[in-house]
Amino acid sequence: xxxxxxxxxxxxxxxxxxxxxxxxxxxxxxxxxxxxxxxxxxxxxxxxxxxxxxxxxxxxxxxxxxxxxxxxxxxxxxxxxxxxxxxxxxxxxxxxxxxxxxxxxxxxxxxxxxxxxxxxxxxxxxxxxxxxxxxxxxxxxxxxxxxxxxxxxxxxxxxxxxxxxxxxxxxxxxxxxxxxxxxxxxxxxxxxxxxxxxxxxxxxxxxxxxxxxxxxxxxxxxxxxxxxxxxxxxxxxxxxxxxxxxxxxxxxxxxxxxxxxxxxxxxxxxxxxxxxxxxxxxxxxxxxxxxx
Numbered sequence: 644x645x646x647x648x649x650x651x652x653x654x655x656x657x658x659x660x661x662x663x664x665x666x667x668x669x670x671x672x673x674x675x676x677x678x679x680x681x682x683x684x685x686x687x688x689x690x691x692x693x694x695x696x697x698x699x700x701x702x703x704x705x706x707x708x709x710x711x712x713x714x715x716x717x718x719x720x721x722x723x724x725x726x727x728x729x730x731x732x733x734x735x736x737x738x739x740x741x742x743x744x745x746x747x748x749x750x751x752x753x754x755x756x757x758x759x760x761x762x763x764x765x766x767x768x769x770x771x772x773x774x775x776x777x778x779x780x781x782x783x784x785x786x787x788x789x790x791x792x793x794x795x796x797x798x799x800x801x802x803x804x805x806x807x808x809x810x811x812x813x814x815x816x817x818x819x820x821x822x823x824x825x826x827x828x829x830x831x832x833x834x835x836x837x838x839x840x841x842x843x844x845x846x847x848x849x850x851x852x853x854x855x856x857x858x859x860x861x862x863x864x865x866x867x868x869x870x871x872x873x874x875x876x877x878x879x880x881x882x883x884x885x886x887x888x889x890x891x892x893x894x895x896x897x898x899x900x901x902x903x904x905x906x907x908x909x910x911x912x913x914x915x916x917x918x919x920x921x922x923x924x925x926x927x928x929x930x931x932x933x934x935x
Contacts (some may be wrong), residue, residue, distance in 0.1 A: 660689070786839055
């Protein structure tokens with residue numbers, strides 16, 4: 644049997660690295676898609692030190708740049724004809740307002756819109772995996788912070804005054820709505836799931852003042868705990884055929900009313916296609932979904 648192939652964004656540290664380490668132990672070829680290639684190489688060496696037989700590939704990916712996303716997908720296609728697992732893990736939480744190369748507010752652009760574009764560009768390879776391995780899976784790292792999120796189109800390209808917490812919550816709301824909208828559009832054999840990793844001690848908190856971070860760290864869990872769930876959703880037999888689910892490492896697991904609103908899901912999906920310059924996929928009128 645051919646080895647499964649998994650692509651993980653932001654996999655040089657935190658949840659992404661923990662997930663990569665667990666996946667290679669199952670025999671999966673892991674592709675680390677990262678912005679900083681020196682950190683990516685350090686992660687690769689760490690994985691190989693732990694699992695010398697692992698197959699680990701590196702791809703440069705800056706989710707704040709549509710051009711970089713297209714270039715990364717082109718490079719991946721030169722090496723692979725199919726993709727079994729895509730894990731949209733990369734995320735940021737800057738304290739000051741910043742912008743992507745395409746003019747979007749950075750958290751909306753990186754945490755959501757970049758992953759939206761990447762997923763669609765890789766979809767042909769995910770579909771190509773179905774006849775080979777019987778399925779392909781997409782995993783989104785969402786957050787309970789989506790409960791505080793509001794859809795505000797006026798803030799997609801920035802807003803004054805800027806609230807980093809509101810911007811983060813909106814980006815994570817978009818992640819979850821994308822998961823639900825995608826589940827109604829994907830072809831048979833390709834599934835999508837989202838999960839809240841809990842409060843994880845990772846580099847996403849790197850912009851916090853050191854004292855605030857040290858206090859917060861007392862309540863954070865290890866990336867390894869979140870990685871276990873990511874791997875289970877990515878390759879676990881219990882989730883075969885499931886789609887449109889939302890899981891959580893830590894309870895509770897609420898889903899906001901906005902996130903459940905199908906009309907708003909479809910509006911966001913269509914708007915995201917427009918913003919990222921793609922055609923998108925038509926929603927199926929009826930499709931069974933396992934909402935876990």
